[in-house]
Amino acid sequence: MNRDYAKQMDKNDTLSKYKAEFYLPEHLYYEANGLGPMSRRSEETLKRVTEEWKNYLVAGWFCGKIPWFYYPERIAAMENGLAGAREKELVIAGGTTTNIHCLISAFYRPEGEKTKIICDHQIFCSDRYALEAQIRLKGYDPKKELVLSGGSAPLINEDLIIKEMDEKTALVFLPSVVHSTGQLLDIERLTAEAAKRGITIGFDLSHSMGVVPHRLHDWGADFGVWCNYKYLNGGLGCPATIFIHEKNFNLSPAMTGWHGYRKDKQFQKLPYFEAEAGAGGWQHGSPLILNIAPLEGALDMILEAGIDAVRKKSLAMTDYFISLVDERLSIYGVKLLTPREAHKRGGHVTILHTASDEISEFLDSGSVLTDRLKVAVRMKMQGNTKTSMENQIRISFSPLFMSYEDVWQTAENLCQLLMP
Numbered sequence: 001m002n003r004d005y006a007k008q009m010d011k012n013d014t015l016s017k018y019k020a021e022f023y024l025p026e027h028l029y030y031e032a033n034g035l036g037p038m039s040r041r042s043e044e045t046l047k048r049v050t051e052e053w054k055n056y057l058v059a060g061w062f063c064g065k066i067p068w069f070y071y072p073e074r075i076a077a078m079e080n081g082l083a084g085a086r087e088k089e090l091v092i093a094g095g096t097t098t099n100i101h102c103l104i105s106a107f108y109r110p111e112g113e114k115t116k117i118i119c120d121h122q123i124f125c126s127d128r129y130a131l132e133a134q135i136r137l138k139g140y141d142p143k144k145e146l147v148l149s150g151g152s153a154p155l156i157n158e159d160l161i162i163k164e165m166d167e168k169t170a171l172v173f174l175p176s177v178v179h180s181t182g183q184l185l186d187i188e189r190l191t192a193e194a195a196k197r198g199i200t201i202g203f204d205l206s207h208s209m210g211v212v213p214h215r216l217h218d219w220g221a222d223f224g225v226w227c228n229y230k231y232l233n234g235g236l237g238c239p240a241t242i243f244i245h246e247k248n249f250n251l252s253p254a255m256t257g258w259h260g261y262r263k264d265k266q267f268q269k270l271p272y273f274e275a276e277a278g279a280g281g282w283q284h285g286s287p288l289i290l291n292i293a294p295l296e297g298a299l300d301m302i303l304e305a306g307i308d309a310v311r312k313k314s315l316a317m318t319d320y321f322i323s324l325v326d327e328r329l330s331i332y333g334v335k336l337l338t339p340r341e342a343h344k345r346g347g348h349v350t351i352l353h354t355a356s357d358e359i360s361e362f363l364d365s366g367s368v369l370t371d372r373l374k375v376a377v378r379m380k381m382q383g384n385t386k387t388s389m390e391n392q393i394r395i396s397f398s399p400l401f402m403s404y405e406d407v408w409q410t411a412e413n414l415c416q417l418l419m420p
């Protein structure tokens with residue numbers, strides 16, 4: 001599939017118009033799974049909220065386009081369709097890691113023999129630190145209670161995770177898309193298996209939200225959390241989203257604060273805590289209004305584009321890149337790590353190569369071909385030819401600001417770097 005194929009695909013691409021709405025560097029940008037770029041719509045909503053601050057000061061809590069008092073719930077509700085959440089199941093608050101602490105502190109209730117937490121062996125470092133800390137805070141030893149499940153191969157074997165769910169399991173906490181490999185787990189199946197055994201299950205959806213559709217409510221996941229600065233383009237410092245399934249609305253948050261108080265009585269500042277019903281009750285202190293503001297514009301664009309169209313294009317782009325790896329890059333030692341099956345893939349593709357550091361540097365800095373990089377790549381290729389897990393290169397193709405021709409260009413640039 002050559003460049004003409006890419007051009008034809010771009011001609012028929014209904015999402016191509018969104019690229020012009022982003023502030024992008026001159027070179028191709030592959031970090032939608034790390035930090036999405038700023039769009040003009042985000043800039044506008046941020047400007048509007050700063051104007052409200054300028055003009056209304058503290059009165060901004062209850063006036064302006066969306067009063068700040070309701071802002072975390074109102075912007076979170078814009079994500080209902082992306083998450084498959086019902087009214088009041090989402091709120092925007094805290095950071096991803098902080099929220100994992102808050103959620104685990106309430107949902108992890110070890111009792112008797114039921115003490116272990118199952119996670120995956122590829123778990124993101126910060127999630128692991130939080131789980132270990134929470135186990136310690138409950139008086140247990142993380143070395144005994146945290147089970148890194150899923151087998152020894154880089155791709156997670158979900159059957160092994162299900163096998164591990166036994167009477168000693170208090171909680172399962174998994175990613176939707178695995179950050180390292182790009183593997184999309186079957187949330188529906190894992191949730192159903194946990195429910196069959198009466199086990200609580202939650203997900204870190206940071207690498208799927210905004211690029212993969214979800215039905216969290218219908219699937220019955222107990223809770224979830226995700227970053228808003230990756231595919232959702234909310235900007236660094238944008239607070240994260242918390243999902244609490246309606247069936248868990250009666251569970252008291254363990255880490256309480258006055259912004260989680262019943263909304264009708266919050267400003268009475270009473271000496272006892274009464275949580276707002278739903279995810280809203282999981283807030284703590286004053287919401288980070290200025291940091292949420294860019295997300296409002298970013299979500300407006302994603303909702304207009306439609307998550308199904310975004311997923312369709314994302315899969316077509318990653319499919320195309322995989323075919324280019326097979327046709328053009330495999331002869332230079334590039335291997336695919338991400339699953340080939342579309343339903344097992346998120347928005348990024350992970351490839352393996354012995355010169356992974358040099359390739360990542362090349363892609364990150366705009367694919368500028370230098371003698372130094374070519375020599376370094378040659379030396380690596382002549383040395384150790386094994387491609388281990390350390391030799392990963394993660395490439396994210398954003399459906400909103402990348403074209404099929406960008407995918408072709410990526411493979412072309414890599415060929416130029418790798419060919420003798």
Ligand SMILES: Cc1ncc(COP(=O)(O)O)c(C=O)c1O
Pocket residue numbers: 095096097098124126127175179204206207227240
């Ligand atoms: C899967 C996953 N979980 C958690 C985090 C940490 O997020 P934060 O720094 O917002 O706490 C990240 C950050 O990249 C991530 O990729």
